């Protein structure tokens with residue numbers, strides 16, 4: 337199965353029809369992946385046994401990928417995987433499909449079925465990772481396996497990168513893969529990663545689902561706030577304690593939202609492109625943002641998810657104080673997790689936070705921070721965006737709106753800005769608000785049908801990418 341003599345040869349298009357046996361095999365393969373508890377608790381606490389087992393598992397369920405001579409497989413950072421698919425036309429710029437192996441913890445409480453059972457119930461496969469992100473990982477590998485079984489030879493070279501520590505920063509997985517490719521002089525046409533969906537029911541009055549391809553992602557900052565006071569006997573307390581001062585400070589942060597930044601970024605473009613899908617008068621309002629921008633920016637604030645799309649969010653996530661019931665606490669500490677709007681920077685947000693707290697007794701320490709990601713192109717010449725748009729239209733003919741957006745969470749793709757300006761975050765599956773809450777929450781699940789469609793999507797996308805022409809021009813879906 338080498339590429340010798342196959343240079344520039346086009347293999348005929350293969351229809352994405354899967355046999356009953358293949359459909360059973362692919363769903364069982366996903367269940368098996370869910371059963372391996374590749375949990376990242378912290379950057380120092382990964383389940384390395386499970387990560388090793390996962391490496392063995394993908395070799396077992398995708399044998400053709402591992403046996404194909406024009407595909408090179410490397411383990412990076414001990415547990416991450418990089419596949420280099422040569423492609424028969426090296427003159428075409430490569431792209432990358434990205435997914436991650438690790439998942440966040442999932443205590444059994446609250447789940448209808450145990451989170452690592454991979455059980456199927458009423459047409460859904462349940463478990464941690466079914467939406468974030470073993471569905472993508474398995475669909476990418478499965479689609480390639482099925483294409484190879486059908487003797488498909490990709491024209492355009494591409495990489496598959498499977499990070500093992502995305503949930504705790506990606507520094508030992510995605511970041512090392514990125515450095516390795518940079519050292520090899522690789523430049524990518526585009527990257528497709530997790531991070532957005534075909535959104536259904538997120539916007540009141542908008543009945544139709546639409547695909548949102550995230551072209552940027554928010555920055556982040558973990559801020560430690562600390563107050564030190566002289567300890568003493570609780571029978572004669574001072575007027576204010578470290579706990580009281582710190583509580584007031586974090587409460588001010590929670591009660592004072594960061595400024596609404598809705599303006600010229602991807603979200604404005606998204607709402608303009610969605611305008612005609614709304615009933616009167618919202619359609620008129622959204623088509624005339626030059627006039628109604630203040631009204632729309634306030635409307636976006638009303639729901640906690642759309643609110644996250646227009647401003648830096650402030651989440652109080654940890655609080656620690658006190659050593660004994662009758663001791664005035666010497667120190668109180670809190671951690672605030674901020675997600676930074678693409679129109680702001682870490683430094684601007686840090687200053688805003690200090691101004692809101694406005695109390696010199698509170699010390700600030702930035703535990704970790706990075707700026708928002710640059711906005712990837714979504715114009716007619718943006719190959720990655722147009723290929724995704726084309727593939728959405730063919731695999732989901734009922735979805736006629738594709739818009740650019742921003743990703744409110746962080747993804748491994750942020751480690752690849754050195755290799756490409758085209759980073760697109762998109763999972764080809766329908767997501768309702770309930771599904772959104774299940775990500776990192778309880779009863780995360782994917783329908784068997786949605787997973788099969790995700791495999792079909794990647795199967796089509798790989799073939800669509802094997803073109804040297806741009807997909808048909810973008811007809812503004814207004």
Ligand SMILES: CCCCCCCC/C=C\CCCCCCCC(=O)N[C@@H](CCCCN)C(=O)O
Nearest residue numbers: 502503504505531532535538641744745746747
């Ligand atoms: C007008 C349109 C309304 C749209 C509503 C938007 C709905 C948002 C949909 C999906 C967002 C899901 C985000 C999934 C990606 C999150 C990945 C993730 O959890 N990353 C972690 C990384 C942690 C790294 C350690 N620092 C995270 O962000 O916490």
Ligand SMILES: [Zn+2]
Nearest residue numbers: 468469502530
């Ligand atoms: Zn994820």
Ligand SMILES: [Zn+2]
Nearest residue numbers: 440468503776
């Ligand atoms: Zn996650």
